[in-house]
Amino acid sequence: xxxxxxxxxxxxxxxxxxxxxxxxxxxxxxxxxxxxxxxxxxxxxxxxxxxxxxxxxxxxxxxxxxxxxxxxxxxxxxxxxxxxxxxxxxxxxxxxxxxxxxxxxxxxxxxxxxxxxxxxxxxxxxxxxxxxxxxxxxxxxxxxxxxxxxxxxxxxxxxxxxxxxxxxxxxxxxxxxxxxxxxxxxxxxxxxxxxxxxxxxxxxxxxxxxxxxxxxxxxxxxxxxxxxxxxxxxxxxxxxxxxxxxxxxxxxxxxxxxxxxxxxxxxxxxxxxxxxxxxxxxxxxxxxxxxxxxxxxxxxxxxxxxxxxxxxxxxxxxxxxxxxxxxxxxxxxxxxxxxxxxxxxxxxxxxxxxxxxxxx
Amino acid sequence: xxxxxxxxxxxxxxxxxxxxxxxxxxxxxxxxxxxxxxxxxxxxxxxxxxxxxxxxxxxxxxxxxxxxxxxxxxxxxxxxxxxxxxxxxxxxxxxxxxxxxxxxxxxxxxxxxxxxxxxxxxxxxxxxxxxxxxxxxxxxxxxxxxxxxxxxxxxxxxxxxxxxxxxxxxxxxxxxxxxxxxxxxxxxxxxxxxxxxxxxxxxxxxxxxxxxxxxxxxxxxxxxxxxxxxxxxxxxxxxxxxxxxxxxxxxxxxxxxxxxxxxxxxxxxxxxxxxxxxx
Numbered sequence: 001x002x003x004x005x006x007x008x009x010x011x012x013x014x015x016x017x018x019x020x021x022x023x024x025x026x027x028x029x030x031x032x033x034x035x036x037x038x039x040x041x042x043x044x045x046x047x048x049x050x051x052x053x054x055x056x057x058x059x060x061x062x063x064x065x066x067x068x069x070x071x072x073x074x075x076x077x078x079x080x081x082x083x084x085x086x087x088x089x090x091x092x093x094x095x096x097x098x099x100x101x102x103x104x105x106x107x108x109x110x111x112x113x114x115x116x117x118x119x120x121x122x123x124x125x126x127x128x129x130x131x132x133x134x135x136x137x138x139x140x141x142x143x144x145x146x147x148x149x150x151x152x153x154x155x156x157x158x159x160x161x162x163x164x165x166x167x168x169x170x171x172x173x174x175x176x177x178x179x180x181x182x183x184x185x186x187x188x189x190x191x192x193x194x195x196x197x198x199x200x201x202x203x204x205x206x207x208x209x210x211x212x213x214x215x216x217x218x219x220x221x222x223x224x225x226x227x228x229x230x231x232x233x234x235x236x237x238x239x240x241x242x243x244x245x246x247x248x249x250x251x252x253x254x255x256x257x258x259x260x261x262x263x264x265x266x267x268x269x270x271x272x273x274x275x276x277x278x279x280x281x282x283x284x285x286x287x288x289x290x291x292x293x294x295x296x297x298x299x300x301x302x303x304x305x306x307x308x309x310x311x312x313x314x315x316x317x318x319x320x321x322x323x324x325x326x327x328x329x330x331x332x333x334x335x336x337x338x339x340x341x342x343x344x345x346x347x348x349x350x351x352x353x354x355x356x357x358x359x360x
Numbered sequence: 361x362x363x364x365x366x367x368x369x370x371x372x373x374x375x376x377x378x379x380x381x382x383x384x385x386x387x388x389x390x391x392x393x394x395x396x397x398x399x400x401x402x403x404x405x406x407x408x409x410x411x412x413x414x415x416x417x418x419x420x421x422x423x424x425x426x427x428x429x430x431x432x433x434x435x436x437x438x439x440x441x442x443x444x445x446x447x448x449x450x451x452x453x454x455x456x457x458x459x460x461x462x463x464x465x466x467x468x469x470x471x472x473x474x475x476x477x478x479x480x481x482x483x484x485x486x487x488x489x490x491x492x493x494x495x496x497x498x499x500x501x502x503x504x505x506x507x508x509x510x511x512x513x514x515x516x517x518x519x520x521x522x523x524x525x526x527x528x529x530x531x532x533x534x535x536x537x538x539x540x541x542x543x544x545x546x547x548x549x550x551x552x553x554x555x556x557x558x559x560x561x562x563x564x565x566x567x568x569x570x571x572x573x574x575x576x577x578x579x580x581x582x583x584x585x586x587x588x589x590x591x592x593x594x595x596x597x598x599x600x601x602x603x604x605x606x607x608x609x610x611x612x613x614x615x616x617x618x619x620x621x622x623x624x625x626x627x628x629x630x631x632x633x634x635x636x637x638x639x
Contacts, residue, residue: 052534073540085531089553098549099539146539 001028002063002076002153002186004049009058011044011210018044019210021058026188026203031180033197034190035233036207042190043158045207049188050079050156063153073103076153080160084143086131092118093127096145103150117145120182121175137168144179157189161196173199194234198222206230228356231281237311239281239350240322242296246276256280256351259316263294265346269360272353281350284311287324289334291343298322298342300335314340391615397608405605420609424596428606430613432585433592436502437617440577440588441570443506448513448566449559455514456521457547461533471522477515482508486579493580504580505588509573513566524558525551560628567621589614 004026011019019041026032034042047053049060051072059068067075078099086095096117100110118124121141131139140160147155157176161169177200180187191197197204198218206213206221206229214226218234225231231239244258252268258280265280272278289312298314310330314322324342334340351359397405398420400413424430459471489508493499498507528551536546552559574590581587587595593610600606 050538052537072538077538079535079538081531081535083529083531085529085535087532087535087550102540102545146535150539 003028003061004032004154004186004188005059005061006045006049007059007061009045009048009060010056011041011048011053012056017056017210019048019055022210022212024205024212024215026186029184029186031187031189031200031202032205033201033203034188034205034207035192035194035197036213037233038192040207041210042192042207044210046079046156046158046188046190049075049154050077051075052079077156078147078150078152078154079156079158080140080143080147082159082162084131084139084163086139086142086146088131091128091130092123092134092142092145095131095142096123096149099146099150113149113151114145117149120148121145136164137172140164140172141175144176148179148183153186155183155185155187157187159190159192162191162193169196176200194236198234204234206233225350226358228279228281228352228358231350231352231358235283237284237323237325239283240287240320241352242280242282242316242320242322243318244278244280246272246274246278248274254351258294259296259318261295261297263346263349265349265351267351267359272359277354278359279352279356281352282344282348284323284325286344286348287322287342288344289324289326289340289342293343293345294349295341295343296322297339300337300340303330303335305330312340314342394608394612394615397605398612400605402603402605420605421613424606424609424613428596428600428610429592430589430596430610433587433589434613434617436586436592437571437588439502440505440509440573441567443502444509444513444570445563445566447506447510448517449562451510451514452517452521452562453552453555453559454547455518456523457525457551459518460522460525461530471518474515474518477512478519482512482575486575490579499580500582500586502581502586505573505577508576508580509570513569517562517566520558520562521555524555528554557628560625564622564625568618571618 004024006022006024009019009022010017022045034045036042044053048055049062051067051070055068059066061067062075062077065076072079087098090098093114096114097110100113105113114127118127121144123138123141123145126134126138126142131142134142140163143160160176161172164172173196176189180200189196189200201218203215204218204221205215208229213233214221214230216224221230221234225234228241232241242258244256244263246254247257247262248255249271252266252271254265254267254271256263256265256278263280296316298316301313301315303313304311308328310326310328312324312326312330312334314324316322322342353359393410396413397409399416399418400420401415401417402420404411404414455474459467490499493504493508498504532550532554533546536550541549571588572590573588574594577586577588577591581591584595593614596610597607
């Protein structure tokens with residue numbers, strides 16, 4: 001059982017606190033992904049778990065060990081860096097085996113483990129090459145190989161795919177998912193790419209400004225975000241946010257004026273008061289041209305045809321950008337119209353109060 | 361049209377090559393002239409100093425080696441230069457790495473203080489240093505030149521190595537820590553091999569500087585048997601003022617080790633000079 005537990009972990013640089021007391025429980029064999037915008041503290045948090053950054057307060061437990069004050073090597077972790085951090089003067093074989101040599105593992109065991117890792121990662125033909133002679137994807141595989149030969153309890157990945165091109169990224173993402181299935185280890189993965197987060201994670205931790213915004217499975221975060229930040233961050237293209245004002249409350253039904261149209265929304269847990277400003281969030285796939293339900297009138301701008309689906313970029317009369325995902329093809333004449341009515345089912349809309357908290 | 365463009369290209373490249381060849385001739389001619397004079401029969405030196413030698417005459421070189429005691433001077437120069445270069449390189453690497461990698465209190469002031477050494481001319485401290493060496497009982501020993509030589513080499517050495525280590529990705533050291541290396545092992549196994557170009561540059565610079573050092577041995581090494589090559593060359597010139605061929609042979613001998621060291625480290629040296637220019 002290798003769980004990772006963070007208890008009220010804090011980090012400051014001088015007087016500036018960058019991680020504000022994080023509590024987190026990552027279960028054994030779980031694939032946990034930290035996501036958030038640049039500067040939110042996700043890499044810092046990962047480095048704190050690795051032992052590369054000291055923490056100012058709190059505790060970090062890996063398995064049944066308090067590792068807060070332990071050196072990285074004593075924590076039972078291994079890490080894959082964004083820049084691969086391969087030793088350029090060593091061959092692939094030397095890179096993979098370096099950690100084992102340092103720990104004085106017998107040579108026969110080193111050879112066996114390197115051969116295993118090389119065959120799992122299809123690196124057999126490159127063992128005697130130096131990193132400079134490898135492609136980006138091969139280098140990334142060497143970095144993963146260096147990580148797995150040490151048989152760590154927890155794998156840490158710091159944006160490992162961000163230096164690869166789009167095609168290789170998809171390929172390596174699948175490789176990492178396979179690796180997780182094969183090794184059944186606890187993995188913590190940092191990324192700002194939410195497609196990686198959605199496809200790889202068992203659990204996503206959304207961070208903003210050094211705080212956890214929400215923790216949950218990818219679809220849970222997508223379907224039931226706690227606040228406007230998570231709703232906007234998870235999902236691509238991002239959720240559309242329209243400003244509105246509460247015009248009436250009748251039991252569970254809250255009437256909101258959005259872009260001049262009255263929309264009746266069902267809010268059973270926490271109703272706002274009449275006159276309160278709210279934000280209505282609608283995912284692009286929940287908008288359609290014409291159709292039944294609530295409607296907003298928009299000005300078409302440009303379209304993006306992806307083949308199976310298309311995206312219509314539009315603007316409301318208040319110049320709020322709204323994207324609609326249209327199944328199939330979008331007619332070329334769509335952008336020629338002065339105005340288009342987009343409709344949505346009010347039960348699929350999300351409502352947020354002025355502070356960004358979700359109203360349910 | 362195409363013809364005009366291609367003739368312009370030809371003219372441009374001819375012009376470039378002309379300038380490059382001219383520069384090369386200016387740089388190489390004195391060396392060539394020195395070797396031609398050294399290998400010319402004595403009677404030709406004054407008669408036709410700029411012509412090619414009618415025959416190769418090695419007698420000047422053998423005479424300079426035996427009569428000028430260049431064998432002894434060469435050994436002395438090696439005894440002084442090798443420990444000085446090793447001392448400067450080892451200490452500069454350690455200090456440069458420490459200052460670039462570890463964030464400790466007073467790090468900036470320490471670095472600036474070391475850099476300040478670049479502005480101190482030897483002439484300003486040569487007399488107090490003389491008395492200090494005398495008091496320490498080091499005057500007249502090789503140490504009187506080696507230790508100050510190391511001290512005067514360190515500011516540039518630390519500066520060079522610090523800048524180089526600063527440019528190396530810090531993730532490499534972090535990967536070493538994750539792999540379980542101690543700080544010393546990270547330095548030795550990972551960072552130092554990557555610093556080869558800078559180390560080579562430092563070796564070449566320090567070797568040339570120490571090999572050509574004149575004033576320090578003149579003041580602190582008074583025994584003739586301990587003189588290094590530049591000093592020996594001066595006394596040799598004094599003794600054989602009129603024999604230009606012999607003097608040229610002495611100078612030629614004294615340059616050989618520097619050329620050998622440069623050729624050994626040349627590839628890495630060039631890399632070192634351009635390191636950090638392009639990521």
